Amino acid sequence: MSEHSLVIEHLNRTFASPAGPVHALSNIQLKVKQGEFVTLIGPSGCGKSTLLKIVGGLDTGYEGKAELNGRPITGPGIEKGVIFQEPRLFPWLTVEKNIAANLSLKNPAVRRRVDELIELVRLKGFEKAYPRELSGGMAQRVAIARALLRSPDVLLLDEPFGALDAFTRAHMQEVLLDIWQNNKTTMLFVTHDLDEAVFLGEKVVIMNPRPGHIREILPIDLPFPRSRTGASFQELRRLVLQAFEKGEEPALDLGAGI
Amino acid sequence: MFPASTRNKTLQGGLHSSPQIRKARQRSVRLTNRWIGLLLPLTLLVVWQAAGSAELLNPILLPAPFDIWEEFRAMLLSGELLSNLGISTWRVLFGFLMGGGLGLAAGLWVGFSHKAERLLNPSLQMLRTLPHLAIAPLFILWFGFGEESKLLLIAKGSFFPLYINTFLGIRSVDNKLFDVARVLEFSRMQMIMKLILPASLPNILLGTRLSLGVAWIGLVVAEMMGSTSGIGFMINDARSMSLTTVMFVGIVVFAIVGKLSDSLVLLVERRLLRWRDSFQGEGGQ
Ligand SMILES: Nc1ncnc2c1ncn2[C@@H]1O[C@H](COP(=O)(O)OP(=O)(O)OP(=O)(O)O)[C@@H](O)[C@H]1O
Ligand SMILES: [Mg+2]
Numbered sequence: 043m044s045e046h047s048l049v050i051e052h053l054n055r056t057f058a059s060p061a062g063p064v065h066a067l068s069n070i071q072l073k074v075k076q077g078e079f080v081t082l083i084g085p086s087g088c089g090k091s092t093l094l095k096i097v098g099g100l101d102t103g104y105e106g107k108a109e110l111n112g113r114p115i116t117g118p119g120i121e122k123g124v125i126f127q128e129p130r131l132f133p134w135l136t137v138e139k140n141i142a143a144n145l146s147l148k149n150p151a152v153r154r155r156v157d158e159l160i161e162l163v164r165l166k167g168f169e170k171a172y173p174r175e176l177s178g179g180m181a182q183r184v185a186i187a188r189a190l191l192r193s194p195d196v197l198l199l200d201e202p203f204g205a206l207d208a209f210t211r212a213h214m215q216e217v218l219l220d221i222w223q224n225n226k227t228t229m230l231f232v233t234h235d236l237d238e239a240v241f242l243g244e245k246v247v248i249m250n251p252r253p254g255h256i257r258e259i260l261p262i263d264l265p266f267p268r269s270r271t272g273a274s275f276q277e278l279r280r281l282v283l284q285a286f287e288k289g290e291e292p293a294l295d296l297g298a299g300i
Numbered sequence: 301m302f303p304a305s306t307r308n309k310t311l312q313g314g315l316h317s318s319p320q321i322r323k324a325r326q327r328s329v330r331l332t333n334r335w336i337g338l339l340l341p342l343t344l345l346v347v348w349q350a351a352g353s354a355e356l357l358n359p360i361l362l363p364a365p366f367d368i369w370e371e372f373r374a375m376l377l378s379g380e381l382l383s384n385l386g387i388s389t390w391r392v393l394f395g396f397l398m399g400g401g402l403g404l405a406a407g408l409w410v411g412f413s414h415k416a417e418r419l420l421n422p423s424l425q426m427l428r429t430l431p432h433l434a435i436a437p438l439f440i441l442w443f444g445f446g447e448e449s450k451l452l453l454i455a456k457g458s459f460f461p462l463y464i465n466t467f468l469g470i471r472s473v474d475n476k477l478f479d480v481a482r483v484l485e486f487s488r489m490q491m492i493m494k495l496i497l498p499a500s501l502p503n504i505l506l507g508t509r510l511s512l513g514v515a516w517i518g519l520v521v522a523e524m525m526g527s528t529s530g531i532g533f534m535i536n537d538a539r540s541m542s543l544t545t546v547m548f549v550g551i552v553v554f555a556i557v558g559k560l561s562d563s564l565v566l567l568v569e570r571r572l573l574r575w576r577d578s579f580q581g582e583g584g585q
Contacts, residue, residue, distance in 0.1 A: 100479055118482045130480045134498045134575045144481075144490045172575045192484070 047196060047228045048074040048097065053106035055092055065253030066092045067104070072247065072256065074196075077226040081243030083233055083282070089254025090232045094200050097230060098124045111195060123189030123227075125199040129181035131173040131188075138169040141188045152191075159187040163217060179210040183217065190221065196228040204234065215242060219266060240279050241268055248285045258285045363545045368552070371545035380534075385553060388519055388530040391447070392561075395454025396515040403459040403511065404504065407466025411500075412492075421467075428460045432521045440526060450522035457518035458511035465507030469500025502576065505569045509562060516558045 053070040056063045067089045074080050082090050095101040099118035108115045131140045138156055145152045163183035203211045233239050239246045248258045351357050352364025375381040410417045443449040473496055481495050523532025531550050538546035
């Protein structure tokens, strides 16, 4: 067995459209080790969500190879946890029931795990609240707890903190790193935000559009916990930015963290 | 209603404009808004009674409110009103349960299965537009003047709102939540019980309310076409004997029980849909 949990080779994804075929992904090559934290960054429309959906098994219309733990990805499942840009909670269920979803809280093992996870994502006291009573950040933490309850091999996150303010976002990044360090879950994290990509990833995958392809994969050899203000952080940030400039593509969102 | 003293105070508040006074005035305006709906009917009632007392009205055509009230009391004490109301309520309930139940079942089936939709929906949509009055004589011809024809007419009416709204509710479940359910490995049964049904519950409850409303309308038609009991019969019978006060009692009773049954469903809805936070209307709570 290889040390790679996720292996993607010669992956292509084409959508039919009235104006002709759209090459959303072209010849993607990506290997992710068990327990690795990989961030994906690139301008809008470069196929980040498409790639994540394929790995999550929600889009099976691809060509090429996409394997998780040596098996081709043919459909969604709890071993591939997905966190979407919006929390996507069931509005009629309370926080704890949203986390349990189709598992029964009457099962003592589930009950115990749910309580632990509520503690972990710092939502103690909100077990019985409905989604409408939660802030965006709290709702997203519920979504994270819901995925973690299933102990996934890989956690796929599609701009999960995109809608949050800078403070909440920084806090959520810490929460996520905590979870990752405790569980050693493989992470595939899509973001628009340069600082977020460098702050979280052990590897930053830089993508460019038309057709969506990987431009460069940059290792981030900084120990955790990282400091956003350190000289080496800024240097790596500059390197990622440079990789984009080589792509002569429209500037991506540098808004946060400057 | 609020005491006159507060009203005076808030009126004075209109002259000064400190923030507290303005807020108090806003609150009293809101209170006024709530009661303002009673203003028109009350005025009408007073004018009506005054005109009746002054013998300006022909009591055969339009009896005064007080006479209607007296008739209501008399009918209540004799037991006539309650026995008719009992029969009517039983018919509505039974017809509604039958028609509404079938509507719910058909809506679920057609909602879940595209094949069932193609099979059933066109025919059902065609039947839907047939008016009660056109169907009633046929039902009477087939089933006679007995209970069957009445129950069937009520059932026919209450079938469609529940059918259509259940169908719509199921088809409008958010696709994004479907993706979540697939990722969480919901079984087919869990998809139905834990996603589709709760998500379409608001529509199903709306359908229930509409169905119940239509059931009362069907009842009136059924009881007026041919019957020897019930509120509808009571009205029709009173008409043939020119007992106008009795007719008015019947109409008022219909209005009240119709409103009551609607409020009952609304109450259930409030309980079941507590999780919802949709827009409740400007100035609503
Ligand atoms: N279901 C679909 N049908 C047709 N085209 C699609 C579909 N999904 C994605 N595309 C196209 O594929 C390309 C990549 O889309 P994708 O959503 O993966 O971009 P993205 O990198 O996630 O962008 P963003 O950062 O804005 O979320 C786009 O050109 C888009 O129009
Ligand atoms: Mg996207």
